[in-house]
Amino acid sequence: MISIDEMKQLLAQSDPASVIAFVESFQPFDLANCVEKLDPAEQLQLLGLLPPDISAEIVEYLEPVLQYRILNQLEEKQTSLVLNEMSSDVVADMMLAIHRNQAEKLLALLPEDYRRKLQTLMTFPEHTAGSLATIDYIAARSMWTIERTLQHIRKIGHEAEITSYVYVTGNKGELVGVVSLKNIILAEPKTLLSDIVSGDVISVPASMEQEEAAELLSRYDLVALPVIDAKNRLIGVITVDDLIDVIHEEATEDIQKLGGSQPLTGTYFKSSVFHFYRKRIIWLLILFVAETYTGTVLRHYEDTLSEVIALSFFIPLLIGTGGNTGTQTVSTLVRALAVGEVQFRDIFRVIRKEVTTGLMTGATISLIAYIRALILGVESNIGLVVGVTALAIVIWASFVAAVLPLILHKLKADPAVISGPFITTLVDGTGLIIYFTIAKILLGL
Amino acid sequence: MISIDEMKQLLAQSDPASVIAFVESFQPFDLANCVEKLDPAEQLQLLGLLPPDISAEIVEYLEPVLQYRILNQLEEKQTSLVLNEMSSDVVADMMLAIHRNQAEKLLALLPEDYRRKLQTLMTFPEHTAGSLATIDYIAARSMWTIERTLQHIRKIGHEAEITSYVYVTGNKGELVGVVSLKNIILAEPKTLLSDIVSGDVISVPASMEQEEAAELLSRYDLVALPVIDAKNRLIGVITVDDLIDVIHEEATEDIQKLGGSQPLTGTYFKSSVFHFYRKRIIWLLILFVAETYTGTVLRHYEDTLSEVIALSFFIPLLIGTGGNTGTQTVSTLVRALAVGEVQFRDIFRVIRKEVTTGLMTGATISLIAYIRALILGVESNIGLVVGVTALAIVIWASFVAAVLPLILHKLKADPAVISGPFITTLVDGTGLIIYFTIAKILLGL
16 A cells, blocks of 8 residues: 555655655556545646656546546646546546536647547447447558558557557458457568458447447457447457456446345445435335235235234244245346356246255255244144245245246346345245145145 | 357368368357367367367367367377467366376376476466466566567467566566567667566465455456466466456355355356255255244234234335345445445444435335325324334344444455345344334333
8 A cells, every 4th residue: 555644745845756756666546546635736746747657547547527627737738748648438438527618628638630539439328338448559551561560559559558459450441350469570571461460350339238348358358349330440449457347337236236226326435325315215115015915915814813823923934035045046047147157048947947946945944944833832733834835935936036037138127126125025925825825724724 | 159050061071171261250269169069079070170279269168078078089189289279277277177197198298398387387276366377478588688589479479378468587587577569569679678677567476366366457457467476486377368257256156145145166057956955055044043033023922913913914014124125235235345345444434324325215115104004904003103113124224234244344254144135034033123112112012
């Protein structure tokens, strides 16, 4: 960790050389964390005196609003240099987060060509492949020789963010393929790029959902993903670190959905209590209303309950076990669907697997339930009812939790619907019916 | 998708050229899926006639046992070529998955130097950084000139898997830093590597947990992670695709744990029903036994229940809502802890946030609960009991679900303990006590 106090002291001494020397031993990510904790004046002082490429790397990790505040208050020359060094996808995100007029002012500091490309990036909706693309890649024409390509790399290479590959385009800017820097080094100077280009490059349309792009990247073990427009023209390239962020975000969303709430849009502390409320109350209310069905069921069996009050002792236990079984099954399956291990066409294999497992866990639980009922001192025939119900509810929960995620996946419905609390609620009402039906039969009520 | 039938037909025609032409338009991952569906004889025919580098790329995606079967049955010359082209981390995994004698036989086909390095890789336990490392990287000495480094790259570069960076080592093999291929191209031929090496490279010890390595990679936006031994000597390099697999695995494990089961060790269909049973029954039983406590509570309030049987109608509704609230909170927090958004020292901020949210959702639910009770036709004072209990249980569940994950995280206990079903079970028993206490007070029983 970087000592904030040491940083503050060095800044107070106003000795640029020692500040730069201090900064050089740390990573941009950690420096950004440190910058967040400095006073606004110190932030400007630090980012104003560092070389623009280092300032740019640090600023990239800050929140858009802070990025803008700093860039807006630095001297114009430094602002322009830092802005030029920043990743174009980060700059586009910042521009979209600030007011249009503020963005215009900053954009005016950039060369026209770069500005135009940035403005294209800014047109892609959030969560699409296009919104993640950077334009700081190296492109070359397929008719160029290796020699000419190397000259080009030497000329523009120091500004590129994507440094392992050269993207090869045809006459109309269409993506022809990709050549690794390694293969450029291995090739003879007179070779044409078209001779060594690897043509089966995987590219994605700008409109593709970012999670789909992330899935392609993981499946094919790629380190960068070129983004094309409808005419196959290269628009930009997505780097692996942006897709790793997407993978993390998707997992966080899946976990929050499985927990029975709509996903938060920000991180934990950056989301307000009201945001928490809004994301949670909807499902809580839906499930609450659905759960009131249990009241109707119990009221229906009021006479049975009054007759054998001991039956009520086991209600939470039995429906709780059903809910637990359902939650286990649903979380395993929803994840397996998300990573593509299971498809709808596997539905019968899934049912067989889950119900067989339910039969085994149910039988185990059933035995313990029977013993527990006897220990609690209820009559042995009530113990029998509890044991048989435990088995039936576990199997029922396994079946429901196996089938519903697959069907909703097939219907392309929001997977958020199938959460642990959802299955628990569903099993609660139906489980009570199973319980009282078995009780009436076995106790002859 | 690749047509299996077309592949089978082409193989039946025994025309190597047309098979190779057909294969070239597909990705290794998809070809591997196709190979899995061929007959054993066709598998051998296909992988025997393809160029060794393409066969190697395909074989890398197969399961270790199938990898071995194929490598063992190909002609020895082809086996040796394919084995040499395969990623060293994949080869090490395969060697560890097969019998020692089988591994010895295959290892004998490799050059001695490579074999020794592979044997080192094979010593690292599963789930450590060392077990993910590949030795197919390019290393250079810090005293080399750019010219000499380029010669070296031209000599060994075509075998390297890591192609964007050159790892620079000192006299004793210790890791000095890293230079990108781009910077090598940009530098003058006579420059020494020591002059352009970036010294603040992030490396990890071979014994580091793989998830920690994955976290470093995401945090610092890296594309490869060098692995060192206790003496700072470079052992290998982890590529980003292996760490993306780790990120996926960790998320899958977290989801399964939050769902109340121990994580499966394999994918969905590759895990047996008995494996499912073993991973699920432990928590089901623990929770079942814990949940029997609800029976004890209900038995304790048997007189109250007999007196006002209508109270039992709301038991599943009230404890269900508590469980839903707890599950929402716990899933959000466990994920926030996993990705490092929340720490133990934030405990009071977390409690304030969760309890305030609980107050708001609880008040909403409470109102609906009161109305629902009136609609169900119970007396209005029972409606009041239900409304007040709903509020109390939601706040209680928010508090418990906020505190427990943080405490267990602090104690470095297995986070699997805090699952949705766990919180649900905990809230069930305590929720009943809250319910009957409020009922006794408000109804004057």
